[in-house]
Amino acid sequence: MPTMDEYAKQPREARLQRLTRTAEQLAAAIAGQGDATLSRRPDAKNWAAKEIVCHLRDVEESFGGRFEQILAMDTDPRLGAANADRLAEERQYLRNDTAEALTAFRRRRQETLEFFGKLTSGQWDKGGIHPVRGRITLDGFLTLMAWHDDNHLDQLARALQGRA
């Protein structure tokens, strides 16, 4: 699994390709799994498979909001901090249907890819101030998303095996 730095060195097209594959990889991973398996947390702190899919769905929306803000402003916006565990609890991920969550993720991801597809070369360098990572350009966000997808696909495979 490439690190963020390794992804950053990859051509933009390769990183975009990474993003196009994720929905199918998620679908393949959860295919044939019952709701009990998808809802089982490997331990008290680690997410169940369906929580990971819901997280990807909601983060995709959150990325979209950040990108819109970055494009709309002349200066780098200060991006808010997200608390993924809090959202998992508040939005009751464990009560969600995994297949429906995946469908919603697929649609959101398609919109992200369309957004990236329309960016001019100058816009890829626009950025915002991330509360933890500092300044990130839209190109940097593409890198982050590729790595983030890998990370959660790996976590999903472990969760389905009952491993944290």
Place this chain on the structure above:
Amino acid sequence: MPFSYYARLTRAQQAIYRKSDEVGEVRLPRPALLQPAVTALAAALATENRGQVQRATERLVGGLTEALGVPAVQVEVLAARPHAKWGELHGLYTVERGRPPRIQLWMRTAKQRRVVAFRTYLRTLLHEVGHHLDYALLRLRDSYHTEGFYRRESSLFHQLVAEPRGPGLTVDAWFRRPADERLARLASTPGRVAHALEGRSPRALARRPAATAWAPVEIVCHLRDVDETFGERVAAILAMDEPALPRVGPADRWAAERQYLRHDAALALAHFRRRRGESLEALVSASPADWQRGGEHPVRGRLSIDMLVALMAWHDDNHLDQLTRALEGRP
């Protein structure tokens, strides 16, 4: 879908329960005739004088029993509600052999000893009258808290209190209200939602009044998620100079994507309450100058914190009204 205690009832009791559940309305022949008694009760509560509240309550209850052609019921208004670990007692209806039926109502809260709000008091009164009507009008041998019972209580309430259709105040009207009043409005919403949901089954809360109109649980989830966005917008405005405020939702997309219909309403309300508490804390900590700071919304244009608070007060009104309708099966 009956409430869970239904399973513990005997067959005879279950038959009574089902009969109660079937009747969703008590229609008053001419509700306008009771309006003066309703207004007098609101005025009596405002005086905080127990004697006046006693007389006004007797007048209204007498008017109700007369209008419905059922035997009279005694009324006793008491001061502070009794309370214990289980909560506070708001009202009580008792029938004892050889004695006339009696309604007892408490007009002050247990701990703060504040006079109960008019609508809450009227709701309690109609709840107890509802028990009397179960025996005297519907001829039931017992009076259970069924969904039908709560719908009957609501039907009486709405005949006596004219509800504004749609939001009570416009956003601009809220904007002209003092900040304290708007904050008080925001602070009261979780409690009002809790009151509306009280005693409702998960099935009732997940029932949409029409294919395209939200069920009660969806409205609560919406309030919770909008408050998250509200907090983020206030934080962005305070952290940046005139930031762009990204559009969110749309709300129907959130409801579908986040699968609101599968959520637990009580849990959603608890999280809404927490989010709302955080929002209020941020607003109270902000200075008057901070309230004039703003951001650019892609559709609404510039929004100051001052205006956002007015928007939220209007938004609360709007969805509380929608919640009331949804609980009555109206879109």
